[in-house]
Amino acid sequence: MDSSHMPRRPRPGPFDRPAAELGHAPEGVGRMNSMGIGAPLARIEDIRLVTGNGRFANNVTVPGQLRGYVLRSPLGHARIRSIDVSGALEVPGLVAVLTGEDYARDGLGDMPCVSIPPTIKGGAYVPTPFPALAVDTVRCVGSEVAFVVAETLSAAVEAAERIVVDYEPLPVAPTLEAAIAPGAPLVWPDAPGNRCFYHELGDAAACDAAFDGAAHVVKGRIRNQRVAGNPLEPRTCIGRYDPADGRFHLTSSTANPHRLRLLLSEHIFRIPAHRIHVVAGDVGGGFGTKGGLYPEEILVLWAAWRVGRPVKWVCERSEAFLADFNGRDQIADAEMALDADGRVLGLRVEVNHNLGSALGPSTAHPPLVGTRMLSGVYAFPAMHVKINGIFTNSRTLTTYRGAGRPEATLIVERMLDLAAEKVGLDPVEIRRRNFIRPEQMPYRTAIGETYDCGEFEAVTDAALALADWDGFEARRRTSEGRGLLRGRGLSCYIEVCATLSDRMEVRFDSSGCVSILAGTFSYGQGHETTYAQMVHDWLGVPLDQIRFVQGDTDIIATGRGSFGSRSMTVGGSALRKACENLIAMGARLASLMLDVEPEALDFVDGSYVWTAGDRRSVPLTEVAKTSFAWRGSAAYNSGPPRQIPADLWSGLEGVGHFSANPQNYPNGCYVAEVEVDPETGQVRVDRIAGVDDVGTVINPLLLEGQVIGGCAQAVGQVLLEAVVHDAEGQVLSGAFTDYGMPRAEDFPHMVLSNRPVPTQTNPLGVKGGAETGTIGLPPAILSAVLDALRPLGVRDLSMPLTPMKVWAAIDAASSAPVSKENS
Amino acid sequence: MIEVTIAVNGIEQRHQVEDRTLLVEFLRDQCGLTGTNIGCDTTQCGCCTVHVDGRAIKSCTLFAAQVDGAEVVTIEGLGQPENLHPMQAAFRRHHALQCGYCTSGMIMQGVDIVRRGRAVDEATIRHELEGNFCRCTGYQGIVEAIAEVARTAPESCKASGDAA
Numbered sequence: 001m002d003s004s005h006m007p008r009r010p011r012p013g014p015f016d017r018p019a020a021e022l023g024h025a026p027e028g029v030g031r032m033n034s035m036g037i038g039a040p041l042a043r044i045e046d047i048r049l050v051t052g053n054g055r056f057a058n059n060v061t062v063p064g065q066l067r068g069y070v071l072r073s074p075l076g077h078a079r080i081r082s083i084d085v086s087g088a089l090e091v092p093g094l095v096a097v098l099t100g101e102d103y104a105r106d107g108l109g110d111m112p113c114v115s116i117p118p119t120i121k122g123g124a125y126v127p128t129p130f131p132a133l134a135v136d137t138v139r140c141v142g143s144e145v146a147f148v149v150a151e152t153l154s155a156a157v158e159a160a161e162r163i164v165v166d167y168e169p170l171p172v173a174p175t176l177e178a179a180i181a182p183g184a185p186l187v188w189p190d191a192p193g194n195r196c197f198y199h200e201l202g203d204a205a206a207c208d209a210a211f212d213g214a215a216h217v218v219k220g221r222i223r224n225q226r227v228a229g230n231p232l233e234p235r236t237c238i239g240r241y242d243p244a245d246g247r248f249h250l251t252s253s254t255a256n257p258h259r260l261r262l263l264l265s266e267h268i269f270r271i272p273a274h275r276i277h278v279v280a281g282d283v284g285g286g287f288g289t290k291g292g293l294y295p296e297e298i299l300v301l302w303a304a305w306r307v308g309r310p311v312k313w314v315c316e317r318s319e320a321f322l323a324d325f326n327g328r329d330q331i332a333d334a335e336m337a338l339d340a341d342g343r344v345l346g347l348r349v350e351v352n353h354n355l356g357s358a359l360g361p362s363t364a365h366p367p368l369v370g371t372r373m374l375s376g377v378y379a380f381p382a383m384h385v386k387i388n389g390i391f392t393n394s395r396t397l398t399t400y401r402g403a404g405r406p407e408a409t410l411i412v413e414r415m416l417d418l419a420a421e422k423v424g425l426d427p428v429e430i431r432r433r434n435f436i437r438p439e440q441m442p443y444r445t446a447i448g449e450t451y452d453c454g455e456f457e458a459v460t461d462a463a464l465a466l467a468d469w470d471g472f473e474a475r476r477r478t479s480e481g482r483g484l485l486r487g488r489g490l491s492c493y494i495e496v497c498a499t500l501s502d503r504m505e506v507r508f509d510s511s512g513c514v515s516i517l518a519g520t521f522s523y524g525q526g527h528e529t530t531y532a533q534m535v536h537d538w539l540g541v542p543l544d545q546i547r548f549v550q551g552d553t554d555i556i557a558t559g560r561g562s563f564g565s566r567s568m569t570v571g572g573s574a575l576r577k578a579c580e581n582l583i584a585m586g587a588r589l590a591s592l593m594l595d596v597e598p599e600a601l602d603f604v605d606g607s608y609v610w611t612a613g614d615r616r617s618v619p620l621t622e623v624a625k626t627s628f629a630w631r632g633s634a635a636y637n638s639g640p641p642r643q644i645p646a647d648l649w650s651g652l653e654g655v656g657h658f659s660a661n662p663q664n665y666p667n668g669c670y671v672a673e674v675e676v677d678p679e680t681g682q683v684r685v686d687r688i689a690g691v692d693d694v695g696t697v698i699n700p701l702l703l704e705g706q707v708i709g710g711c712a713q714a715v716g717q718v719l720l721e722a723v724v725h726d727a728e729g730q731v732l733s734g735a736f737t738d739y740g741m742p743r744a745e746d747f748p749h750m751v752l753s754n755r756p757v758p759t760q761t762n763p764l765g766v767k768g769g770a771e772t773g774t775i776g777l778p779p780a781i782l783s784a785v786l787d788a789l790r791p792l793g794v795r796d797l798s799m800p801l802t803p804m805k806v807w808a809a810i811d812a813a814s815s816a817p818v819s820k821e822n823s
Numbered sequence: 824m825i826e827v828t829i830a831v832n833g834i835e836q837r838h839q840v841e842d843r844t845l846l847v848e849f850l851r852d853q854c855g856l857t858g859t860n861i862g863c864d865t866t867q868c869g870c871c872t873v874h875v876d877g878r879a880i881k882s883c884t885l886f887a888a889q890v891d892g893a894e895v896v897t898i899e900g901l902g903q904p905e906n907l908h909p910m911q912a913a914f915r916r917h918h919a920l921q922c923g924y925c926t927s928g929m930i931m932q933g934v935d936i937v938r939r940g941r942a943v944d945e946a947t948i949r950h951e952l953e954g955n956f957c958r959c960t961g962y963q964g965i966v967e968a969i970a971e972v973a974r975t976a977p978e979s980c981k982a983s984g985d986a987a
């Protein structure tokens with residue numbers, strides 16, 4: 001072949017970008033030459049992020065921009081009698097003060113809730129008006145009361161301080177416990193018992209029958225506390241209205257620009273989507289909490305339209321503790337029926353989930369999706385689940401990494417631990433007796449979820465080996481010698497991933513480089529790298545000739561963002577289809593160039609090859625360049641020039657769509673060992689090991705990072721973190737000084753591995769990999785702490801396991817004459 | 824308003840600022856160096872860590888006026904895309920960042936830990952990172968990256984005033 005048509009690799013020039021390189025390979029990953037799927041490629045996006053060139057929203061300054069500041073409710077529940085803004089109007093630099101009355105007058109819509117399906121029991125729920133600025137009533141501390149716009153932030157703050165709001169305090173039910181108590185104050189008058197919705201899964205009669213025949217029944221109450229997502233980048237948004245094109249332009253730290261456009265267009269401004277332009281650059285984490293719509297995103301656009309200048313709002317960290325939507329917050333009452341051998345006959349669960357004071361876009365997602373996973377990795381023959389969505393005078397609930405699945409896993413695993421104790425079985429053995437076996441796949445659980453594949457006992461054995469489960473006793477004695485109690489715990493989990501559809505596009509430019517236009521949205525997950533690895537493999541284009549584009553609703557036709565560990569499955573599979581479509585389109589042009597029928601050409605290593613013939617070939621990149629030819633003839637090597645048909649003569653591109661139906665089920669097992677100081681109640685996590693089955697691995701370096709990061713959030717929740725309210729609804733955990741953010745010292749070196757059972761439910765065989773640690777690890781740590789404290793008679797603890805709480809439990813157990821039966 | 828002069832990444836920056844202007848605001852707003860991030864309002868997170876006269880310090884804890892005449896190095900001054908500092912390269916190799924928001928501060932702190940000879944073992948590095956939060960990575964890659972630089976390129980972390 002004529003070598004002049006090979007992709008040329010000139011010497012590095014002055015404008016060249018740093019080359020792709022492999023990163024530090026996680027243990028168990030062999031050396032490889034490829035940079036494609038499976039390689040521990042160092043991230044492409046890191047180049048800008050390690051050099052301070054990140055494009056975070058707060059780095060954007062728009063000429064003429066004003067600053068916005070939100071005046072928030074200082075009370076947990078109150079009627080607004082009046083708002084007097086006259087003092088604020090005198091502050092120099094003030095531009096506007098907007099209140100809920102203005103909002104209503106301008107006809108803006110309410111924050112929508114799009115997470116309660118029509119299939120909810122009874123077909124109805126209690127909806128909540130949720131304007132971006134409160135009218136009449138505030139229902140939690142931090143509710144938006146007024147939006148102040150000024151030349152500078154300090155002027156806006158000063159003006160806000162001069163607004164006089166006359167509140168009439170109302171009774172407060174700030175927590176789940178308070179809101180479900182008999183006679184609790186009502187958050188919404190039309191929601192008796194503070195119940196927004198009720199839903200059921202499973203079969204009550206079958207479950208009753210199972211309990212009737214049980215040899216053992218265990219009961220437990222499992223509290224999963226409220227936590228704050230706390231992505232390190234505080235939320236930020238800049239709104240601009242352009243009279244020249246009549247469009248609203250929003251730059252936001254959102255984790256889901258297209259969803260934002262859709263919600264703003266459909267529910268808030270009620271204008272065509274093309275009149276709203278949303279851009280998100282680099283986003284500093286989100287973990288689910290930045291993926292919906294927030295009042296401030298509405299406020300900056302609306303204010304910009306009203307005052308005729310751009311408006312920027314930047315959340316302060318302490319403000320974020322009031323303004324960001326929270327995660328978790330569930331009380332579960334569970335009962336498990338077992339036969340004499342420890343086989344589970346039935347599981348009953350009733351959950352009360354705290355929805356907060358008003359419904360946001362994703363509020364009902366955690367209780368409704370998480371509960372689908374209450375069968376865990378086990379063959380529970382009968383189940384009945386009741387779900388209550390409960391209003392409280394606290395900030396709106398939203399999805400936080402795992403979103404209901406950590407709650408479900410904690411319930412299942414905690415109940416099995418209680419059952420093991422009751423039946424007199426080892427915690428590993430009781431799980432072995434109840435695992436769904438590979439030969440039972442596909443397995444339909446008693447609450448209707450169908451798992452396609454998984455080898456739960458094998459993955460558990462792998463985790464036990466990795467954790468040196470059997471070597472525990474020696475380590476326990478060593479700890480004992482140092483005056484410390486050592487405990488171990490394990491947890492098996494399964495989750496469900498890859499919801500909805502998505503769209504990906506690959507598009508060549510005239511120099512033979514390819515752009516990936518992603519409908520998903522990466523905010524730390526590393527898609528710029530993983531998608532490039534895929535395209536590198538599938539199209540044979542060198543990595544430095546691949547560009548990644550996301551997050552601009554004017555450039556990306558549509559998309560659904562990244563959450564619920566969906567992107568490698570849905571985005572990756574759509575990308576694969578996009579590449580296949582591109583290859584098919586290119587084959588027609590290659591056929592003209594090579595003078596061979598398109599069907600006779602194979603696509604091998606980035607070239608079209610006539611393998612059945614004389615092996616003549618042309619690289620895809622050359623075909624792509626030809627598609628841009630100014631004069632429309634195609635010729636290659638000695639072939640005769642041919643006229644290019646119009647549809648092949650305006651560039652080469654491919655669009656792909658995918659929706660995972662059915663979804664996939666990542667699973668695995670985590671083991672934790674802890675040391676507890678009985679004198680202080682201090683818990684130290686000494687060892688964490690885990691084995692996941694997330695199917696095909698695209699990039700082991702990035703996968704490991706996702707798993708470790710998830711584990712870190714698990715440790716945070718189990719040991720340190722909690723959003724705490726007082727009886728009046730004040731947030732006591734309102735700053736980094738009061739909220740237990742995990743630090744480097746809170747973790748051991750984690751040992752993780754992967755044991756893939758690729759799924760047939762998508763063309764890549766991948767399962768979601770971004771939430772496994774957050775979902776799988778917490779019960780193992782809780783179990784390990786209780787194991788350590790067993791000799792002291794401590795039988796139950798609720799998260800977070802702060803030294804104070806552990807110490808108090810030790811103290812209570814030692815002063816009790818007989819250790820009381822767990823209830 | 825007062826006039827403050829700070830040598831930032833070797834370039835003299837002279838600006839009129841308010842008395843209460845923080846160093847981080849001076850860097851971001853006056854100098855246009857937005858690589859230094861703000862993650863909190865209580866000096867807990869370390870996103871804003873820079874080097875002042877060779878030492879890591881949280882730039883939200885100082886008024887710009889307090890460091891009048893000082894030499895400041897920010898993440899932009901440490902290395903460039905085509906010429907990464909060994910710590911920046913190690914962060915990349917060890918996947919020590921995900922969203923990248925804590926990263927500027929982490930890297931500046933990492934360089935300081937190595938400079939002070941405190942990257943002696945994993946436990947010490949973890950302790951030295953006490954003032955820097957990362958919500959994404961679980962810190963493991965960060966600890967590995969700092970340990971690697973301490974092993975392979977400690978001299979790259981010396982400040983200009985340090986003895987050779």
Ligand code: FES
Binds near residue numbers: 869882
């Ligand atoms: S911004 Fe300086 S420590 Fe958080």
Ligand code: FES
Binds near residue numbers: 959
């Ligand atoms: S990489 Fe996101 S906070 Fe550290």
